[in-house]
Amino acid sequence: MMKQFWILSSIISLSLFSSDRIGRLPVYKIAVEMSSSTEEAIALRDFMKEQIQSTGRGMVSLPLKGIESGVWEFDKEGIASIKTAENLEKLADVDKLVLIATEDGQAVVSFVDVLHKKLEYRNSLPDTLSKTLVSDFLGFLDKKNIYLALSETGSGSNAQLKINSLKPTYVAGEPIRFEIESAEDNYVYVVLVPENQKGEPVLLFPNQFQNDNFIRKGDKVTIPDKRISFKAAATPSKDRIRAFVSREEWKEFQLRGKKEDSFYRLLPPAVTGTKTTARSMMPLNTMTASIEQSPVMEWEYQILSR
The missing domain is CATH 2.60.40.2550 (Immunoglobulin-like)
Known part of the structure; x- marks a missing residue:
């Protein structure tokens, strides 16, 4: 067990x-950011934001400020590096962080627990299947929101x-x-x-x-x-x-x-x-x-x- x-x-x-x-039905306050600045990553980020917001799966925050872009590193256990932890400590009003990247024909989605500075989810698919990648992530987010409801809701x-x-x-x-x-x-x-x-x-x-x-x-x-x-x-x-x-x-x-x-x-x-x-x-x-x-x-x- x-x-x-x-x-x-x-x-x-x-x-x-x-x-x-x-x-009251709580949802996570989620920041959606890019860890690579490509046109594909920008399009995927915007699509992800729209999907989360329009389905009520989370409250999407405004773009982050004062954060050093591109510094999002985690070890094999999902623990944030020192520099990444410093970045996460600046996110006082965010519960979760979604990171979007497109590299070498692959689209990557990562999901970070800001409070515990830990990577909770990472998945990648060819960028031609980016919408399937988003759908798969939304399924994971559904599970997280059910757990949040079990923890915090009820009349x-x-x-x-x-x-x-x-x-x-x-x-x-x-x-x-x-x-x-x-x-x-x-x-x-x-x-x-x-x-x-x-x-x-x-x-x-x-x-x-x-x-x-x-x-x-x-x-x-x-x-x-x-x-x-x-x-x-x-x-x-x-x-x-x-x-x-x-x-x-x-x-x-x-x-x-x-x-x-x-x-x-x-x-x-x-x-x-x-x-x-x-x-x-x-x-x-x-x-x-x-x-x-x-x-x-x-x-x-x-x-x-x-």
């Missing part, structure tokens, strides 16, 4: 969203779920397991959100051993299943558990996981350009509407070092 699946934290509070967050509600069997704190390596009880008949989706967005949200329930996530009134479900080893991470952290309740199943999403993993991933129906052409113009607020409209309960937990 991947290490990020083992990150969980300690109970501090149960909180519902405040009124200023109800109904307030009365308590429809009760959580049991949790302690205020856990120590590194300690098994973590809790119980969800529903006050109404609902589909329930339980998500772990790592601290400070350092990792992708993890769908704890449903999972490969608990496929049926329809919980009837008064039923109690242990999460995760006892066949799953789920332990507190070795690093101290304060993460969030978010439980969404819905009258309808989230059928517009794809539940997918590798056989060796216990947990599913929540994805758009397809995540590659060859399959997303028909959906490439779908507004994000349509794609993530079921997440945004589902009441959500939220708890925080802390992991302490031994």
